[in-house]
Amino acid sequence: MRDDFAVRLKRALGDDRVARDAPLAPFTTFKLGGTADWLVLAHRADDVRRALEIARDAGVPVTLLGGGSNVLVSDRGVRGVVIRVHGGDVRQLGVDRIRADAGVTINGLVRWTIAHGCAGLEMWAGTPGTVGGAIFGNAHFRGRLIGELVVQAELASERGEVLSVEAVLSADFRVGRGDAAALRAVARESLAYRKRTQPLESPSAGCIFQNPDPSRDRIPDGIPASAGALVDRAGLKGAREGAARVSMTHANFIVNEGGATATDVRRLIQRCKDGVRARFGVELREEIVFLGFDDGHTAN
Numbered sequence: 501m502r503d504d505f506a507v508r509l510k511r512a513l514g515d516d517r518v519a520r521d522a523p524l525a526p527f528t529t530f531k532l533g534g535t536a537d538w539l540v541l542a543h544r545a546d547d548v549r550r551a552l553e554i555a556r557d558a559g560v561p562v563t564l565l566g567g568g569s570n571v572l573v574s575d576r577g578v579r580g581v582v583i584r585v586h587g588g589d590v591r592q593l594g595v596d597r598i599r600a601d602a603g604v605t606i607n608g609l610v611r612w613t614i615a616h617g618c619a620g621l622e623m624w625a626g627t628p629g630t631v632g633g634a635i636f637g638n639a640h641f642r643g644r645l646i647g648e649l650v651v652q653a654e655l656a657s658e659r660g661e662v663l664s665v666e667a668v669l670s671a672d673f674r675v676g677r678g679d680a681a682a683l684r685a686v687a688r689e690s691l692a693y694r695k696r697t698q699p700l701e702s703p704s705a706g707c708i709f710q711n712p713d714p715s716r717d718r719i720p721d722g723i724p725a726s727a728g729a730l731v732d733r734a735g736l737k738g739a740r741e742g743a744a745r746v747s748m749t750h751a752n753f754i755v756n757e758g759g760a761t762a763t764d765v766r767r768l769i770q771r772c773k774d775g776v777r778a779r780f781g782v783e784l785r786e787e788i789v790f791l792g793f794d795d796g797h798t799a800n
């Protein structure tokens with residue numbers, strides 16, 4: 501069954517787009533983690549659909565990966581097939597609507613909109629990852645959610661005994677008209693803000709924890725409702741496990757200082773959670789997605 505599965509995948513997508521025991525670290529911004537049993541490189545919605553169908557027929561579990569900028573891949577890797585969705589196009593559907601394939605990077609989308617005088621997405625400049633990943637996690641920046649701009653998303657859903665996957669294939673965004681130079685200025689300001697506030701020189705996966713929600717989390721008076729502030733005030737800024745470190749620039753980032761393992765990162769995450777709970781009674785919830793862990797933090 502499994503051999504047949506690989507043959508079918510290669511026939512559908514091409515030999516060079518299907519790999520066995522493929523290291524995932526290069527496909528993540530953390531630059532760590534183990535291998536995928538199978539890695540499929542999908543560029544377009546059709547590739548994703550076909551790969552999902554073949555995996556479903558063979559009963560092989562599926563994990564979707566976009567830019568790998570919001571995941572921690574376990575040191576033991578990910579069983580089954582990882583479909584990396586990368587590439588595709590943006591097109592104008594009407595004066596106020598554009599469609600982007602899931603594998604388009606957010607930066608590519610922003611460049612496209614600015615070049616075409618479409619306003620709305622420029623402040624998202626500098627957000628790592630793809631349209632699919634941004635929709636999956638509802639990416640946020642300075643109090644805004646990417647979902648505010650999404651009119652519609654095309655999903656592929658596969659339900660079977662072994663797996664349940666929803667893959668984002670494309671998304672439509674609402675846009676206005678804008679002057680390219682003015683849009684570019686907003687994009688530059690976002691990039692400068694990121695440079696000032698995020699440790700962009702080291703591999704990371706962005707914010708590790710969601711910010712606490714004042715409507716369900718009891719945050720002590722005088723402490724901002726920010727996961728980074730809680731980690732910082734719990735005395736964990738700069739804390740280390742192996743080569744993983746809580747960033748000195750932004751305490752909600754963990755950086756890989758070179759050779760960190762997923763185990764190092766998990767330990768550091770646990771220390772942050774324990775420290776914040778002990779000090780402030782607040783339970784931090786992860787924003788990053790754990791892939792390949794067998795403690796319930798598995799893929800989608």
Ligand SMILES: Cc1cc2nc3c(=O)[nH]c(=O)nc-3n(C[C@H](O)[C@H](O)[C@H](O)COP(=O)(O)OP(=O)(O)OC[C@H]3O[C@@H](n4cnc5c(N)ncnc54)[C@H](O)[C@@H]3O)c2cc1C
Binds near residue numbers: 567704
């Ligand atoms: C330096 C840095 C800065 C960051 N800044 C921000 C920020 O300002 N705001 C913010 O919200 N995030 C930020 N992030 C996190 C990350 O960039 C976003 O969460 C991004 O949207 C993730 O997209 P991705 O394609 O990399 O997803 P991945 O990391 O590849 O995947 C994340 C999740 O989405 C799922 N997924 C990916 N593609 C698909 C698809 N096509 N269909 C279904 N599921 C899919 C994956 O299975 C996984 O569960 C930052 C990260 C870094 C490294």
